[in-house]
Amino acid sequence: MNHIRHYLEKLAPCSEADWKEFSSRLVQRVFTRKTVLLPTGKTEQHLSFIEKGIIRFYIPGEENDLTFSFAFENSFVSAYDSFLTQLPCTYHVQAITDTVLWSLTYADLQAIYQSTTVGNTIGRLAAEDLFLKKSRRELLLLTQTPEQLYHYLLTEQPHLIAHIPLKYLASYIGITPQALSRIRKRIS
Structure with missing residues (x-):
């Protein structure tokens, strides 16, 4: 406690x-x-x-x-x-x-x-x-591409990348796991 x-x-x-x-x-x-x-x-x-x-x-x-x-x-x-x-x-x-x-x-x-x-x-x-977390997420989803969102997660929320299964992460970004794999290949 x-x-x-x-x-x-x-x-x-x-x-x-x-x-x-x-x-x-x-x-x-x-x-x-x-x-x-x-x-x-x-x-x-x-x-x-x-x-x-x-x-x-x-x-x-x-x-x-x-x-x-x-x-x-x-x-x-x-x-x-x-x-x-x-x-x-x-x-x-x-x-x-x-x-x-x-x-x-x-x-x-x-x-x-x-x-x-x-x-x-x-x-x-x-x-x-x-409220602030929810607002930030909504703005990111409305203004960023999936690749930009993944890059944002890499730099601003690396704990997501390190601990979340890729299929959940892809869903969170709004893409398929296959599309996330392609983005990860381009970025690395």
Whole structure:
């Protein structure tokens, strides 16, 4: 749990009482690789912090899945739209590696917002971070070619290249694995 506290302290100073309230509500959840944490049609009940592992967000397809996001260690993860609205999710959330999460339920998070002085600040900053990441991704998809996107990932997000299977990476960029192989050959 020290990873979570360190992350939270970077967002806003957290008193011992606030940390005690927050940490008392965390539950550890462990998943093996390729486990679907949340399937389409189910409502997200957890906001989680990734202690270990990589999470993939995707829309399942008849022939190919459409991967649209990843989450890594030392970050929060959730099907956040479903979590906020408490409506069914329209995509899958999957652990692509063995994963350890520390999770809060929706009800517990609401209680933390009410009972701590730092809860709302952390919630707002975390939501702003998610928004900025989503906006950057949308702009890149709209303004960059697949080759430019791959080059961007190589320079700005090398952890994607190092840890994500190529078929998921190709889907994330919006191309086939074969097209990604051609791009990789041209760049190397």
